[in-house]
Amino acid sequence: xxxxxxxxxxxxxxxxxxxxxxxxxxxxxxxxxxxxxxxxxxxxxxxxxxxxxxxxxxxxxxxxxxxxxxxxxxxxxxxxxxxxxxxxxxxxxxxxxxxxxxxxxxxxxxxxxxxxxxxxxxxxxxxxxxxxxxxxxxxxxxxxxxxxxxxxxxxxxxxxxxxxxxxxxxxxxxxxxxxxxxxxxxxxxxxxxxxxxxxxxxxxxxxxxxxxxxxxxxxxxxxxxxxxxxxxxxxxxxxxxxxxxxxxxxxxxxxxxxxxxxxxxxxxxxxxxxxxxxxxxxxxxxxxxxxxxxxxxxxxxxxxxxxxxxxxxxxxxxxxxxxxxxxxxxxxxxxxxxxxxxxxxxxxxxxxxxxxxxxxxxxxxxxxxxxxxxxxxxxxxxxxxxxxxxxxxxxxxxxxxxxxxxxxxxxxxxxxxxxxxxxxxxxxxxxxxxxxxxxxxxxxxxxxxx
Amino acid sequence: xxxxxxxxxxxxxxxxxxxxxxxxxxxxxxxxxxxxxxxxxxxxxxxxxxxxxxxxxxxxxxxxxxxxxxxxxxxxxxxxxxxxxxxxxxxxxxxxxxxxxxxxxxxxxxxxxxxxxxxxxxxxxxxxxxxxxxxxxxxxxxxxxxxxxxxxxxxxxxxxxxxxxxxxxxxxxxxxxxxxxxxxxxxxxxxxxxxxxxxxxxxxxxxxxxxxxxxxxxxxxxxxxxxxxxxxxxxxxxxxxxxxxxxxxxxxxxxxxxxxxxxxxxxxxxxxxxxxxxxxxxxxxxxxxxxxxxxxxxxxxxxxxxxxxxxxxxxxxxxxxxxxxxxxxxxxxxxxxxxxxxxxxxxxxxxxxxxxxxxxxxxxxxxxxxxxxxxxxxxxxxxxxxxxxx
Numbered sequence: 001x002x003x004x005x006x007x008x009x010x011x012x013x014x015x016x017x018x019x020x021x022x023x024x025x026x027x028x029x030x031x032x033x034x035x036x037x038x039x040x041x042x043x044x045x046x047x048x049x050x051x052x053x054x055x056x057x058x059x060x061x062x063x064x065x066x067x068x069x070x071x072x073x074x075x076x077x078x079x080x081x082x083x084x085x086x087x088x089x090x091x092x093x094x095x096x097x098x099x100x101x102x103x104x105x106x107x108x109x110x111x112x113x114x115x116x117x118x119x120x121x122x123x124x125x126x127x128x129x130x131x132x133x134x135x136x137x138x139x140x141x142x143x144x145x146x147x148x149x150x151x152x153x154x155x156x157x158x159x160x161x162x163x164x165x166x167x168x169x170x171x172x173x174x175x176x177x178x179x180x181x182x183x184x185x186x187x188x189x190x191x192x193x194x195x196x197x198x199x200x201x202x203x204x205x206x207x208x209x210x211x212x213x214x215x216x217x218x219x220x221x222x223x224x225x226x227x228x229x230x231x232x233x234x235x236x237x238x239x240x241x242x243x244x245x246x247x248x249x250x251x252x253x254x255x256x257x258x259x260x261x262x263x264x265x266x267x268x269x270x271x272x273x274x275x276x277x278x279x280x281x282x283x284x285x286x287x288x289x290x291x292x293x294x295x296x297x298x299x300x301x302x303x304x305x306x307x308x309x310x311x312x313x314x315x316x317x318x319x320x321x322x323x324x325x326x327x328x329x330x331x332x333x334x335x336x337x338x339x340x341x342x343x344x345x346x347x348x349x350x351x352x353x354x355x356x357x358x359x360x361x362x363x364x365x366x367x368x369x370x371x372x373x374x375x376x377x378x379x380x381x382x383x384x385x386x387x388x389x390x391x392x393x394x395x396x397x398x399x400x401x402x403x404x405x406x407x408x409x410x411x412x413x414x415x416x417x418x419x420x421x422x423x424x425x426x427x428x429x430x431x432x433x434x435x436x437x438x439x440x441x442x443x444x445x446x447x448x449x450x
Numbered sequence: 451x452x453x454x455x456x457x458x459x460x461x462x463x464x465x466x467x468x469x470x471x472x473x474x475x476x477x478x479x480x481x482x483x484x485x486x487x488x489x490x491x492x493x494x495x496x497x498x499x500x501x502x503x504x505x506x507x508x509x510x511x512x513x514x515x516x517x518x519x520x521x522x523x524x525x526x527x528x529x530x531x532x533x534x535x536x537x538x539x540x541x542x543x544x545x546x547x548x549x550x551x552x553x554x555x556x557x558x559x560x561x562x563x564x565x566x567x568x569x570x571x572x573x574x575x576x577x578x579x580x581x582x583x584x585x586x587x588x589x590x591x592x593x594x595x596x597x598x599x600x601x602x603x604x605x606x607x608x609x610x611x612x613x614x615x616x617x618x619x620x621x622x623x624x625x626x627x628x629x630x631x632x633x634x635x636x637x638x639x640x641x642x643x644x645x646x647x648x649x650x651x652x653x654x655x656x657x658x659x660x661x662x663x664x665x666x667x668x669x670x671x672x673x674x675x676x677x678x679x680x681x682x683x684x685x686x687x688x689x690x691x692x693x694x695x696x697x698x699x700x701x702x703x704x705x706x707x708x709x710x711x712x713x714x715x716x717x718x719x720x721x722x723x724x725x726x727x728x729x730x731x732x733x734x735x736x737x738x739x740x741x742x743x744x745x746x747x748x749x750x751x752x753x754x755x756x757x758x759x760x761x762x763x764x765x766x767x768x769x770x771x772x773x774x775x776x777x778x779x780x781x782x783x784x785x786x787x788x789x790x791x792x793x794x795x796x797x798x799x800x801x802x803x804x805x806x807x808x809x810x811x812x813x814x815x816x817x818x819x820x821x822x823x824x825x826x827x828x829x830x831x832x833x834x835x836x837x838x839x840x
Contacts, residue, residue, distance in 0.1 A: 035827070036769065036827035036828055036829045037824055037825045037827065037829070038828070038829045038831070039741055039745050039748075039829075039830055039831070040745075040833055041745055041748055041831065041832050041833065042836050043749050043836055043837070044753060044754045044806070044837055045749075045750060045752065045753050045754070045755070046753070047753050048755055048756070083755055083756040109812075136801065136805065138808045138809050139780065139801075139805065139808060171756060171798075171801075172756050172758050172761075173757065173758035173760060173794055174758040426759075
């Protein structure tokens with residue numbers, strides 16, 4: 001018996017200690033391994049990438065001003081993302097006077113420019129020809145191949161946006177979004193006498209055009225998937241009704257829903273053939289869809305609670321909306337043809353105005369909690385909620401065409417409070433106002449222009 | 451009671467005796483730690499310690515040449531802003547009364563028509579911070595650092611005291627490659643022949659003293675130590691060429707736009723030629739601190755701020771060959787493998803990793819030169835899991 005114990009104890013100790021010793025000595029064995037040295041890097045830095053964009057080389061004297069303007073818009077686009085930081089021309093060592101000449105990478109390395117954009121612009125009549133190249137300075141290679149855009153002098157800003165889009169896409173890997181527009185409600189006057197009208201502008205606030213006058217209250221404009229039409233709600237007839245406007249020709253027509261009912265919160269389906277909206281009847285609000293070709297209406301919800309703010313998923317198979325059927329205002333997802341809805345929001349506070357990301361992975365929303373308003377995002381199953389902003393009043397998010405940026409309305413407090421458009425990266429960084437001449441609210445981002 | 455006490459006492463005594471005598475505390479003899487030592491010849495040792503074959507770099511600096519003509523011009527997108535595609539008027543279900551009149555487009559504060567070359571609206575570019583250039587300054591460090599790290603002149607020959615016995619140096623030249631005076635060897639030769647101890651003569655130092663025994667004179671020193679400086683020979687190339695870089699810039703720039711990269715390539719080529727045929731690295735491994743210093747050195751340049759969310763979910767393994775002075779060979783940086791994303795995301799992640807390796811390696815990473823064999827080839831895994839926004 002004792003002998004058995006004696007033989008068992010060392011064996012047990014050996015069995016216990018040996019694996020531990022092997023585990024402890026394993027790293028040494030690995031470190032002494034033959035072959036390349038292996039290390040793992042898990043912590044980097046988050047900082048904008050420094051870039052330089054010298055004035056585009058003009059091929060004629062008349063094109064000189066375009067060369068400067070193009071470079072400035074490109075720099076503004078890239079810097080505005082918060083992902084890039086322009087190195088000012090005053091710090092440049094090299095000057096680019098010949099688009100085809102070799103790049104002096106050493107000079108750009110010295111000022112720590114990690115990306116370099118060079119270009120040329122030629123003017124022939126009213127036609128602009130823009131050529132450009134992108135360089136990875138520290139690797140000493142060109143990123144992709146050179147490109148050329150041809151357009152009219154009137155569209156020089158679009159050409160600059162397209163150049164910036166190419167740079168942005170090639171360096172970040174994200175889809176572009178600079179060559180897009182935003183429709184919104186322009187506001188003027190004090191809070192108790194605010195005048196509103198529809199307006200459309202470039203995503204950066206340039207080229208504003210007004211689509212309606214300010215005689216009637218207008219709300220919630222939404223672009224069609226092709227960007228040529230806008231849905232909006234107007235009180236022109238005394239009750240809220242939905243209108244469809246052709247943006248190019250500024251012509252509109254009312255969308256007949258149901259006589260005597262209030263219709264609002266419209267939004268196109270991804271294929272542009274269906275409109276989903278809310279309709280209030282007898283004190284109850286439900287969600288309907290309408291086929292634009294046949295005018296056929298379909299009731300999607302039928303509950304005594306308030307269901308509104310519907311938004312399609314990118315594939316058109318589901319709709320996210322807000323409802324107070326559980327007592328508080330929460331977010332739900334249902335099939336596009338109606339049916340059982342499942343609640344996805346679960347945190348404290350009230351959730352509203354959900355919008356499905358063009359990528360399909362996230363849903364942006366407005367959240368009210370503890371007297372503060374937030375713009376946030378969550379996954380489509382309700383997990384991963386992140387609040388991106390917080391203020392006295394933030395509401396009405398809309399996605400950029402690439403699903404990377406959210407624009408929304410922020411209203412300041414007090415009788416002199418003013419509504420203004422803001423944008424924020426989905427990482428929560430780069431919160432900044434969007435310049436508009438007057439107050440602005442209810443933005444809706446267009447798709448990328450064709 | 452006494453009986454019980456007696457029984458208890460006897461039992462305890464018996465137990466104690468059994469424990470002592472029975473060998474309960476006796477332990478098995480401790481195993482003797484055995485370290486296996488293999489004997490190798492001088493040639494094998496020299497082969498092990500000689501530099502390994504350098505990586506082959508297929509890419510050439512020619513890739514950096516600037517294209518003379520614009521690369522395949524993609525179909526130029528015609529920017530026709532004012533001509534949107536014809537929309538298909540939806541068929542209204544119930545005779546929609548078209549809007550009575552299109553609302554007049556009132557005052558447009560900023561008409562969109564840009565006036566040709568006259569009043570192009572300024573896009574108001576964001577003003578960079580005033581200290582922008584100041585921030586950049588410390589990162590530039592143009593030239594002086596390499597000079598500090600390495601002497602501008604070739605390294606002096608190894609000090610004589612590194613040799614165990616200068617007296618034996620003269621005879622150790624069986625291959626006849628030494629430039630020493632032949633008379634010195636001749637003087638030593640007779641001493642070798644005799645096995646008699648030499649007379650202790652007080653000789654002047656320059657004259658090699660006769661060996662005390664004949665054994666050292668016949669042994670051949672391993673070639674390891676003389677060969678040691680060989681890997682560092684290519685390292686002198688960038689130092690020497692870096693000095694005339696500024697004055698002689700115009701001529702070579704036409705051939706290779708990036709001089710430092712050309713130097714790297716030359717070093718890489720030299721390393722590839724210098725490497726003999728010894729594949730296995732020798733010497734002690736890097737310590738944890740040395741590995742951490744390298745990791746931190748790369749991390750501080752690994753900027754993921756401009757990466758897409760897909761690229762932020764992609765882990766890439768990047769291979770790089772290093773020069774003996776701790777600088778990465780630009781053309782050797784390659785994507786070994788990736789996981790967590792598609793090819794596009796992997797390319798973005800790789801580009802960011804490559805920029806990090808090159809940027810922070812411009813002046814050389816803090817790696818121990820004596821362990822060059824351990825880090826001449828490195829595989830870095832860039833895992834952005836901690837950098838994702840949550």
